[in-house]
Amino acid sequence: MRPIxxxxxxxxxxxxxxxxxFRDDVSLYQVLELALADERLSDFTAVVAxxxxxxxxxxxxxxxxxxAKGGTARILLGVDEGGASxxxxxAAISDFDEASxxxxxxxxxxxxxxxxxxxxxxxxxxxxxSNLTRGGLFANYEVGVCLDLDLxxxxxxxxxxxxxxxxxxxxxxxxxxxxxxxxxxxxLDDARYHIGSEKSSASTADALCSPGGTPSLFGVSHxxxxxxxxxxxxxxxxxxxxxxxxxxxxxxGELCADARTAERVxxxxxxxxxxxxxxxxHISMTRADSLAIRRQMYGPGQGAQRTVTxxxxxxxxxxxxxxxxxxxxNEDLVGLTAEGTRIAELWQARQATAxxxx
Numbered sequence: 001m002r003p004i005x006x007x008x009x010x011x012x013x014x015x016x017x018x019x020x021x022f023r024d025d026v027s028l029y030q031v032l033e034l035a036l037a038d039e040r041l042s043d044f045t046a047v048v049a050x051x052x053x054x055x056x057x058x059x060x061x062x063x064x065x066x067x068a069k070g071g072t073a074r075i076l077l078g079v080d081e082g083g084a085s086x087x088x089x090x091a092a093i094s095d096f097d098e099a100s101x102x103x104x105x106x107x108x109x110x111x112x113x114x115x116x117x118x119x120x121x122x123x124x125x126x127x128x129x130s131n132l133t134r135g136g137l138f139a140n141y142e143v144g145v146c147l148d149l150d151l152x153x154x155x156x157x158x159x160x161x162x163x164x165x166x167x168x169x170x171x172x173x174x175x176x177x178x179x180x181x182x183x184x185x186x187x188l189d190d191a192r193y194h195i196g197s198e199k200s201s202a203s204t205a206d207a208l209c210s211p212g213g214t215p216s217l218f219g220v221s222h223x224x225x226x227x228x229x230x231x232x233x234x235x236x237x238x239x240x241x242x243x244x245x246x247x248x249x250x251x252x253g254e255l256c257a258d259a260r261t262a263e264r265v266x267x268x269x270x271x272x273x274x275x276x277x278x279x280x281x282h283i284s285m286t287r288a289d290s291l292a293i294r295r296q297m298y299g300p301g302q303g304a305q306r307t308v309t310x311x312x313x314x315x316x317x318x319x320x321x322x323x324x325x326x327x328x329x330n331e332d333l334v335g336l337t338a339e340g341t342r343i344a345e346l347w348q349a350r351q352a353t354a355x356x357x358x
Contacts, residue, residue, distance in 0.1 A: 015146070015148075016145070017145060018031060018126065018128055020143075021140060021141060021142075021226050022224070022225065022226070023225055027226050028136060028142065029137040029229055032059060032115065035117040035124040036063070036065070036066040040119040040121060041071070042072065043117070043118050044066060044074065044115075046075045047114040048132045049077070049081075049083060049113065050132075050133070051092055051132035051133065052131075053085065053087035053088050054281065056092065056132060059132070060091075063096070067097065072098075073097050073098075074097060076102055076170055077101055079103055079193050080110050084193075084195050088132075093179055093181065101177055103193075105192075120151070122151055124146065125149065125160065128142060128143055128144015129142045129144060134228075139228070139281065198282070224351075227348075264315070268343050269346065269347025271297055272318075273344040274293050274297070275336055286332065287328060287331070287334055317336065320332055
């Protein structure tokens with residue numbers, strides 16, 4: 001078995017578990033990152049229930065490098081259960097050499113999550129619960145297995161052949177069609193298919209709080225989670241220094257070079273981070289989403305309402321796009337200011353540094 005994500009070599013073992021979202025385990029993104037960079041592997045096929053721009057945007061640099069060195073990338077995805085997005089379908093056309101969509105009205109939901117990266121002598125097969133989305137790549141709670149196959153061995157070659165035959169059956173069936181811009185438009189125009197947009201995310205108010213504003217019944221996880229491979233690189237060198245065992249106090253001094261910044265990170269960092277995390281996952285955020293997050297953090301009632309100061313002043317970390325009449329509504333868009341993004345990244349980097357020192 002080749003080492004996967006630095007987890008070491010286990011002679012004679014070619015199965016690796018993929019657990020998410022915990023940072024000390026191996027995510028789907030990490031497996032794809034290594035496999036797509038493997039010089040022996042030149043053919044990539046993804047078979048997923050759906051793919052979204054939130055995920056494709058993060059693996060796009062990996063796919064571009066893979067295709068630039070002569071690799072071929074294919075994707076077969078579904079449009080069932082309202083999981084497909086306009087952005088994901090359009091991105092699949094441009095990011096892959098071949099893109100197809102499958103829908104079988106006479107059968108059940110198209111629901112596989114299968115990734116195969118292969119060459120003449122080796123193949124990596126990932127089977128699990130992860131779609132090609134941001135959550136599926138690293139953020140969601142997911143489980144899968146990674147088979148690291150030696151195609152010079154008869155047993156491994158037989159497994160690989162079975163997987164490729166299954167994919168070939170899907171691609172050649174009458175339920176599968178080449179994904180084109182025209183087909184995307186037809187899907188959008190046909191009421192039988194529910195194709196959403198990643199720019200209009202549903203509110204998380206119900207998930208975070210009850211209608212009465214009661215805080216969540218569940219607590220906060222104690223475990224460090226995977227970092228977003230598509231996030232800003234601002235904090236990467238600082239995090240790397242922390243991971244390499246640099247002094248914790250020195251790293252915190254580098255992250256928050258002045259007392260005022262340190263105070264703002266301590267006071268506002270988590271709320272900024274939670275907003276950034278939501279926006280990264282859903283592309284956009286509404287006033288209702290923002291209020292739900294603040295209610296979860298500060299409690300119901302006036303505690304959350306007072307945090308409107310986050311939107312005002314020279315050091316505001318949030319902005320709100322008000323209606324023309326100046327009134328606020330739940331669907332008003334909310335975003336992070338440049339200062340808010342800076343504070344969020346410093347807080348996240350500080351948390352990561354603290355994690356590595358414990």
